[in-house]
Amino acid sequence: MAGLKYQAPRGTFDVLPAHARTRGRIAETAAAIFARAGYEPIATPSFEDTELFERGVGHSTDIVRKEMFTFEDKGGRSLTLRPEGTAPICRAYVEHGMHKLAQPVKLSYTGPFFRHERPQAGRYRQFHQLGIEAIGSDAPLADAEAIGLFAELVAELGIPGVELRLGSLGSLSARQTYLEELKAYLRAHEEELSKEVRERIDVNPLRAFDSDDEGTRAAMASAPTLVERLEGEDAEHFGEVRALLDAAGIEYTIDPTLVRGLDYYTRTIFSFVCDRLGAQSEIGGGGRYDGLVEQLGGPPTPAIGWAAGIERILLALEEEVATEGRDVFVVTGSQGIGKAQNALAITLVNELRRAGLSAEFDLAGRGLKGQLKHADRIGARRVLILEAEGVAQLRDMESGEQRPVDTAHLVAEIAGDRS
């Protein structure tokens, strides 16, 4: 053993029990919200053909250019640990002919995702998302519903300091016209831009809005925005989404420079940010991706969805859920009635657990005093000390009171305590 010092790989972490409980609460809350709205769970593999992400997420994105964990399998095929869930779900939608089902197909998911990013608080190389996708509807009502479900999650979890930012990228063709205008603007301001932005004017001009560079930020302050250029059906769609959010009482601010790190977005995009978080302030976001299903070989299919980062939610909640304690701790070992005690203890503990109570016993060979101390440490509300076949003392750990109980009626005795 000496000399061995294994650690979780850089940018990854172990989920220890104290956090696992909060994660459980987040997952359960989200699952209940999704189920009530008719979003059915789906799970796709942790890795996919690399090409799916190249085509789906886009060659020009940071994710595809530098953040994918890509490897070759033994047959020489290029595979990639999924950096996101939307392209895989659209792949599954096409592969399983889900366009033949009643539309839209409403799906929810959760699981691990992988991006080779520079690790920092809130940014990891393996992280977890939960999210939804509604595939097969272009109705503004679908946008408002999806955004509303995120707002519901924020409210039910009690995440403080959250703000919703809303924007629209227009349809693909409208965006093309705008992008030409933006490129011309960037070229005219080339000397004010950072090297990185300058080099990517042709590849990904929208990312200029996202730059941390001061000069770039100043230049972008008066750049034309897509929201200003929305016309016709795009403008109408965005107007309807806003009206529906207003009607539903969901607060938002329009962010005309909002951009997202994935190429598939069209029309509505949104971001939920939390002021409790540092640089990585987005707890989640998403938008419409009306061209993605077709791009992956399916029929033209409008869709919308979002994903939230579970670690970001945890950071925003800063919550350590206290242990739930135990209903009963049963003393075992050589105390009381000797060997028969363990046989009785396991029978009683099983009976209690089957009745829905939490029950434990000592597994570390502690003496009676040590067991009482341990019972206290794990938050046991009662301790059962077996005295003779069928007879035991039930001690209330809070009051210290003790009373004899008939072990044959233990469950009923404890149920009586609770009422």
Ligand code: HAM
């Ligand atoms: P995304 O914005 O790339 O969107 O990721 C969604 C969320 O995942 C982020 O807001 C953040 O909370 C979390 N996240 C992303 N990268 C990391 C990281 N390295 N460490 C920790 N958390 C991270 C998508 O992935 C889209 N698939 C969302 C979507 C669904 N759009 C439409 N449908």
